[in-house]
Amino acid sequence: MLSRPLFRFVRDDRRINFMRGRHMGLIVSAVLSIASVILFFQPGLKLGLDFRGGIIVEAQTPGPADFGKLRAALDHAGIHPDAVQAFGSPRDVRISINAPEGADREAQTQKLVDGVKSAISAAEPGTQVLRADAVGASVSSELFRDGLLALGFSLAMILIYIWVRFEREFAISAVVTLILDLTKTVGFLAITRFEFDLVMVAALLTILGYSTNDKVVVYDRIRENLRKYRTMPLRELLDLSINETLNRTLGTSMTVFLAALPLALFGGSTLTGFATVMLFGIVVGTSSSIFIAAPLLLLMGEKRLRKETDAG
């Protein structure tokens, strides 16, 4: 049973003419990315607690939650929550309050969370607090800045690394492809209304890292083939390289997809969003490795890459 692989994604001698569809691929990708950018502004991302500040208290009441009673208790304590919702089981309640305005809003935020906790445990004795988070406005804006910095620096490092190890055309094509990938993922976030928080930034960066990894493997093969087949036209050479690495591209995507899938299914509230976005990113990253990264290279480096290797 172990002597032979049981299946392949594509036959090894299959030569798919990916370059023929390159304009189509680029146009579709550009349209999706532009749509995503529009979605980013309207309706925009749903910011999580990390980035918007405020309070979330999640509690489990002893019996099915009586929302009216809880709202009344909070109202009585002078607390006006922005949302009192069910999540998970009928006993689970999530109370969220946006960051208060005003001069001593930091202190207010911290006071509110204690107020909410005591109000609900007074209304429903035996209530268990599952989670109580309060993030001040100054902290949330710093977290947001740090998240964007991490994203920016990662992109810059990838650009520099590929530039040093490959050539300028490779680096620029890779970064453009990555930006196209990232914008689509942001669009996905805007549509699905998953909360954008620190964990999501980690998801975006992982997609970035994974997608880069994918491109580097294809580029590595292109570089090798540029040296090996000195007279082959670039277009043909790119097609050959994509086809040669196709089983690897699909195989690796499959394993990462399989690893992330259980997280999306059983990861609990913290990780479900994260893993779902990862799954989306894997699909986008894989397709852009095949349909976008190499065609961009053809668009940018038709003359230069061929000439360089001829000379070298």
Add this chain to the structure above:
Amino acid sequence: MMYYSRLRLLGVAGICLIGVLLCLPNFLRSPSPSLPWRQIHLGLDLRGGSYLLLQLDLKSLEHDRLQSLQDQARQTLLDRSLGYRDFARDDATASLSFMPRSDAERDSALKAMQSLPPVVPNEFTTSEKDGRIVLTLQHDAMLARAREAVAQSIEIVRRRIDATGAIDPSIAREGDDRIVVELPGVSDPERIKSLLGTTARLTFRLLAPNPSVASPGSTMLEDESVHTQVAVQDHVDVDGTDLTNAGAVIDQQSGGWAVTFQLNSAGATAFGNVTRANVGKRFAIVLDNKVIEAPNIISPITAGNGQITGGFDARSASDLALLLRAGALPAPLSVVEQRTIGPSLGAASIHAGIISLLTGLLLVIVFMVLFYGRFGLYADVALFANLILMVAILSLFQATLTLPGMAGMLLTLGMAVDANILINERIREEVKRGRGPLQALQAGFDRATGTIIDSNATAFLAHVMLFVFGTGPVRNFALTITIGIVTTLFTTLLLSRLLVVRWYALARPKELPV
């Protein structure tokens, strides 16, 4: 490189064995206390607990220093018989300024100001503006002071938290002016928040001659015992830093709760002198700018001990005693971020994390065997070793594992097989090109190595960036992935290769199972 030397073989096997040994402390109880028994710490999101981010009030630190500088400046001018008028303090620009009595004294006054001892180097500058002499605190020096104050505060915060009996707390600096407090198992941090939110600066000061109006050198403060405002002199006679002990007791006369305190000899002397000179007058016991009580001085108090009765109950009396024993914070701390995870949610998260990890691992293992047959099985062995080594390294550093960290491990496992896939695809290509098994293996491994290093290097860089700039959950995620990339390189480039080579040496197949 198709023949592994015995040394190399032992090396690889040795590392795997060490990995297994390092994992053990996470699952077994230590057989002897002398053994180094290093475990992975579970993050608060997995074990439940509270996370507090405290911010030191820089403005108040600046304000206090300005006030003490003003006292020093006045005293120095007085000592040198230099006159001044209109001594102003401006918190917004962090400066003091005054007008010398005459132009003739201006230079001497300036010199006197320059002779004031700075607390940190280059703490303030002295200058002249419109005839006035101006002292300005320097921002960099104040930041240096803040760092110092944070270091002091960490000590005091630790003492206060230890006194509450919290188990295994972690208290650390973050940035210039913040402190992170992690309290595993504490699901209701309200008491600790209020303890940390109290500066606990105790001072004994005389009341102003006319306690109902503020006069120069005194300030109106709230008297909590009678809920009125009283004028208290700014001059501090005895300070809480002279306290040696404090305790909560039941007051013999009233039957209510009270806090007793004991002063050191310097404090006792000062207290004795003040009370002797002011018998019949009132003095105020001030805690954080609020008057707890303002009794009459009936007779001189020279023994250096006393009792505060300010309408306490058992809890507030013991909390105040705790705070006084632990010492005052150099500046107020405020909570700017709080996250509490209840124990049941933590347990549910561990469950979810482990189920996901095992299911993911299983799916990848099955896929690899289906997709690559025997070589896939070797990749699976390497994958398992990878998981063990990741746990081993995390244990060795006694790192913290959070839910995002578990996600990072899982994704590492998903990506780890990429290296095996690259190698197998290469070997397959070489076979298709008509090479014999040995040459195909050799060429496959050698050619894939460059690609593997390139692709892992980019991922490594991206995650190091994430670790450096990330905060909280993101850092832990980046940490496990970064460790995972290192272990992946070991398990794929050395271990799975070793397995393939050993199999080839034993089986001598005519064809490769690719």
